[in-house]
Amino acid sequence: MSPLERDPREADLLDAERAVAAQVGAADAVAPVGTGTHREVGGPPPAGVEVRAPVGVVMYDPAELTVTVGAGTTVEELSGILSEANQECVLDPRDATATIGGTLACGLSGLRRLRYGPLRDRVLEVRFATAAGELVRGGGPTVKNVTGYDMPRLLVGSFGTLGVLTRVVLRCQPRPMHAQWGHTSDDPATVLARSFRASAVLWDGARTSVLSEGHPDDVVSQIATLGLEAQEGPPPVPVGAHRGRASVAPADVIAVGRSLDAIVGARWIAEAGVGTLHVACDEESTLADARQAVTQHGGWLLREEGAPGLDGFGVELPNAALMARVKTAFDPTNKLAAGRLPLAPREDARIAS
Amino acid sequence: MDRALLADLRAALGSDRVRAEPLELHLYGRDAGVDVGEASAVCFPATAEHVVAAVQVAARHDRPFVARGSGTGLAGGATPVGRPVVIVTTHLNRVLEVDEQQRLAWVEPGVLNLDLSRAVRHLGLHYAPDPSSQQACTIGGNIATNAGGPHCLAYGVTAAHVLAVDVVLADGSVAMLGGVTPDQPGYDLRGCFVGSEGTMGLATRIAVRLTANPPEIRTLLLDFTSIDDAAATVSGVIAAGIVPAALEMMDAEITRAVEDFVGAGYPRDAAAVLLIELDGLEHGVEAQVERVRAVGSSHGARTVRVAADEAERALLWKGRKSAFGAIARIAPDYYLHDAVVPRTRLVDVLRQVYAIASEQRLTMMNVFHAGDGNLHPLIVFDGREPGIWARVHAAGDAILQACVAAGGVLSGEHGIGLEKRDAMPLVFEPADLDAQARLRDAFDPSGRANPDKVLPQGSRCGELARIPEGAWV
Ligand SMILES: Cc1cc2nc3c(=O)[nH]c(=O)nc-3n(C[C@H](O)[C@H](O)[C@H](O)COP(=O)(O)OP(=O)(O)OC[C@H]3O[C@@H](n4cnc5c(N)ncnc54)[C@H](O)[C@@H]3O)c2cc1C
Numbered sequence: 160m161s162p163l164e165r166d167p168r169e170a171d172l173l174d175a176e177r178a179v180a181a182q183v184g185a186a187d188a189v190a191p192v193g194t195g196t197h198r199e200v201g202g203p204p205p206a207g208v209e210v211r212a213p214v215g216v217v218m219y220d221p222a223e224l225t226v227t228v229g230a231g232t233t234v235e236e237l238s239g240i241l242s243e244a245n246q247e248c249v250l251d252p253r254d255a256t257a258t259i260g261g262t263l264a265c266g267l268s269g270l271r272r273l274r275y276g277p278l279r280d281r282v283l284e285v286r287f288a289t290a291a292g293e294l295v296r297g298g299g300p301t302v303k304n305v306t307g308y309d310m311p312r313l314l315v316g317s318f319g320t321l322g323v324l325t326r327v328v329l330r331c332q333p334r335p336m337h338a339q340w341g342h343t344s345d346d347p348a349t350v351l352a353r354s355f356r357a358s359a360v361l362w363d364g365a366r367t368s369v370l371s372e373g374h375p376d377d378v379v380s381q382i383a384t385l386g387l388e389a390q391e392g393p394p395p396v397p398v399g400a401h402r403g404r405a406s407v408a409p410a411d412v413i414a415v416g417r418s419l420d421a422i423v424g425a426r427w428i429a430e431a432g433v434g435t436l437h438v439a440c441d442e443e444s445t446l447a448d449a450r451q452a453v454t455q456h457g458g459w460l461l462r463e464e465g466a467p468g469l470d471g472f473g474v475e476l477p478n479a480a481l482m483a484r485v486k487t488a489f490d491p492t493n494k495l496a497a498g499r500l501p502l503a504p505r506e507d508a509r510i511a512s
Numbered sequence: 513m514d515r516a517l518l519a520d521l522r523a524a525l526g527s528d529r530v531r532a533e534p535l536e537l538h539l540y541g542r543d544a545g546v547d548v549g550e551a552s553a554v555c556f557p558a559t560a561e562h563v564v565a566a567v568q569v570a571a572r573h574d575r576p577f578v579a580r581g582s583g584t585g586l587a588g589g590a591t592p593v594g595r596p597v598v599i600v601t602t603h604l605n606r607v608l609e610v611d612e613q614q615r616l617a618w619v620e621p622g623v624l625n626l627d628l629s630r631a632v633r634h635l636g637l638h639y640a641p642d643p644s645s646q647q648a649c650t651i652g653g654n655i656a657t658n659a660g661g662p663h664c665l666a667y668g669v670t671a672a673h674v675l676a677v678d679v680v681l682a683d684g685s686v687a688m689l690g691g692v693t694p695d696q697p698g699y700d701l702r703g704c705f706v707g708s709e710g711t712m713g714l715a716t717r718i719a720v721r722l723t724a725n726p727p728e729i730r731t732l733l734l735d736f737t738s739i740d741d742a743a744a745t746v747s748g749v750i751a752a753g754i755v756p757a758a759l760e761m762m763d764a765e766i767t768r769a770v771e772d773f774v775g776a777g778y779p780r781d782a783a784a785v786l787l788i789e790l791d792g793l794e795h796g797v798e799a800q801v802e803r804v805r806a807v808g809s810s811h812g813a814r815t816v817r818v819a820a821d822e823a824e825r826a827l828l829w830k831g832r833k834s835a836f837g838a839i840a841r842i843a844p845d846y847y848l849h850d851a852v853v854p855r856t857r858l859v860d861v862l863r864q865v866y867a868i869a870s871e872q873r874l875t876m877m878n879v880f881h882a883g884d885g886n887l888h889p890l891i892v893f894d895g896r897e898p899g900i901w902a903r904v905h906a907a908g909d910a911i912l913q914a915c916v917a918a919g920g921v922l923s924g925e926h927g928i929g930l931e932k933r934d935a936m937p938l939v940f941e942p943a944d945l946d947a948q949a950r951l952r953d954a955f956d957p958s959g960r961a962n963p964d965k966v967l968p969q970g971s972r973c974g975e976l977a978r979i980p981e982g983a984w985v
Binding site for chain 1: 611613614657658660664668669671672681687688689691692693694695696697698699700701703704706707708724726727747750751753754755792793794795796799852853854855856881884885886919920921922923924925926927928932936939940941943944945946947948950951952953954955957966967
């Protein structure tokens with residue numbers, strides 16, 4: 160019996176995954192789709208046969224703190240199942256109808272990254288359909304594992320350009336006993352220096368909002384220590400026809416925020432201590448200005464929605480030659496999610512035909 | 513052939529930085545594991561430029577190269593195969609920059625793990641991954657093996673603490689993978705590099721995340737009259753929704769050995785002890801202490817001792833961290849295994865592991881990272897005893913198979929290296945191994961970076977046949 164088929168509970172999922180792999184293998188161009196919450200991330204939706212990952216939570220043992228899901232399962236559905244055991248997997252996409260595969264492919268880490276780290280740290284195992292129509296598994300089901308290369312990290316943030324995720328094993332955690340948001344007019348650097356393991360410190364240029372999670376008495380004392388005024392839920396994350404996510408060094412968040420404030424029509428909120436900023440606006444040119452401000456500080460801005468005139472990241476991919484080799488290794492004809500990443504075929508590497 | 517290679521290396525690095533005397537070649541012929549190889553030259557670069565030069569010379573002579581830190585690896589990762597150039601990083605040992613505000617440090621690869629934590633202690637920070645070998649192993653080696661340690665249970669293994677790496681690729685070019693921005697455009701090449709055991713290039717400069725010291729720490733020692741009870745307590749604590757900072761287990765033999773060695777106050781008559789650390793803010797920690805106490809008692813813990821002060825806490829940890837020193841007094845040789853099983857299978861798998869040892873008439877001890885299911889069966893023996901190695905290897909194979917059968921993996925932190933390379937097909941299908949081989953080849957098309965490690969021969973399955981016309985590679 161092959162390792163893939165060891166567990167009968169996986170058999171149904173495996174059949175569905177094989178069907179996806181066959182579909183991917185047969186197509187000349189493939190557009191992996193989830194529920195469409197990030198259809199426009201990085202650029203217009205790629206052309207090709209739309210391929211959807213299997214749905215369903217196939218294995219969940221709360222005592223193990225891990226869960227195995229079809230990549231087409233929505234975050235919402237998974238959260239519902241985990242919360243029955245008072246657990247969660249910190250995925251936190253802006254829209255909970257997003258699929259887990261899509262959230263992973265877009266590399267969305269959510270607003271609680273400050274405490275819980277990036278999404279890539281929670282992915283234990285992946286299985287994906289390759290361009291050639293095979294199923295490939297990487298990583299492993301246990302919470303600790305160094306058996307072979309870290310394929311899960313390679314797939315997180317790859318925008319479907321290396322393979323179509325069909326199944327993932329995620330690390331879960333107990334839900335915090337208590338959670339409370341609060342805000343202050345102190346600048347985020349001061350708040351960060353005085354807080355301990357805050358789950359989020361968000362800053363919109365005027366107000367710093369803090370999420371404290373843990374034992375109720377500790378939450379109360381953190382709120383008091385930081386002099387926070389309690390607030391119901393997180394501050395609003397900006398919305399608009401044109402939207403992007405920026406990434407800057409954490410030390411530059413305040414300076415970048417100030418630059419964004421100078422751009423009329425740019426609405427933004429920053430994850431202090433992390434370096435991610437969420438920007439939205441009504442005019443495409445405003446997002447272009449925001450991108451320029453971010454790049455001037457050595458960061459980049461990924462177009463997430465709208466702004467058809469803006470390319471993906473606005474900066475050249477670092478190590479483009481190496482990335483092109485990785486892309487070629489998995490998708491030699493560039494048929495998977497073509498255009499999601501600005502990876503140009505290297506002329507010098509073209510096989511003479 | 514070697515003469516020309518040595519001459520070029522000496523010209524590039526300076527003759528005092530290149531050694532090829534029999535004694536050196538012998539010393540650098542292995543790591544702390546059991547596999548032995550042979551180097552053609554051993555280089556001691558003092559700068560990243562030296563590393564580039566050494567790699568370029570190796571490329572010109574079409575020789576493989578092997579990165580080496582302190583050589584404490586246990587899987588043969590730094591063992592030279594195919595008479596490579598060994599590049600030792602121990603002279604690249606400067607902490608280049610500590611950024612207190614962003615809580616990160618830039619270091620050279622030869623910085624010792626513990627030295628980094630010492631260097632930032634005055635800031636109330638530390639480097640979280642703490643392998644038991646932390647006094648001796650390098651950050652570069654940690655990154656290459658994705659090292660773990662007791663406190664990685666709550667804080668995550670090395671991969672979660674690496675922000676950026678400057679890598680010298682096999683062609684001598686330098687790439688910075690990752691960065692200090694939270695994400696980078698394109699693929700997470702840094703994520704691929706961490707844990708790649710020197711097969712994707714050599715790290716010359718590394719940015720790591722620093723962690724704030726927790727305000728409250730409680731260290732507990734629970735002692736049990738049966739191994740099963742201790743293992744069940746581990747599963748029980750996790751199932752109760754507690755992820756301790758550390759959750760270590762030691763069985764009877766190792767507990768006694770350690771107690772005789774350092775006198776940490778461990779009960780000499782216990783069948784097993786658990787060392788559990790809880791940290792964070794005051795109220796949460798206190799509540800968890802009570803919870804752990806209750807779980808332990810319900811599984812028959814004889815005593816639950818909470819360290820009263822920092823001195824007692826340090827003593828309890830000294831016991832755990834001296835385990836390997838202690839066993840050196842018992843027998844001249846040891847073979848330390850490393851595999852992971854689901855935490856809910858601990859009781860069952862541990863029983864099998866002990867049965868395997870007794871079947872092979874071997875002395876075995878277990879001291880391991882129980883909280884994440886990371887077993888470290890430790891076989892102690894005298895290698896001079898006729899026929900002993902065959903039994904040691906047979907036991908090792910059987911242990912690995914038992915772990916895999918329980919839904920586990922081949923290695924939790926030591927890596928695959930040479931030691932477990934040929935066991936990879938136990939957990940991966942040919943297509944999985946082929947994909948890994950493609951990834952590796954993308955980093956190193958020449959195949960000269962630490963060849964023969966990690967992937968078994970035959971991992972690449974007929975890729976040429978599948979590349980369609982007009983494809984770009
Ligand atoms: C007593 C003892 C206890 C141990 N406890 C633990 C533990 O708790 N947790 C744990 O994870 N490990 C443990 N180990 C194993 C070992 O210490 C780790 O694997 C460590 O990370 C190796 O570091 P090193 O500097 O000795 O690397 P080496 O052994 O020199 O090399 C290890 C691997 O890293 C590669 N490498 C080294 N430097 C670089 C570089 N700069 N760039 C690219 N590749 C490089 C080598 O090629 C090799 O493949 C233990 C070992 C011993 C002997």
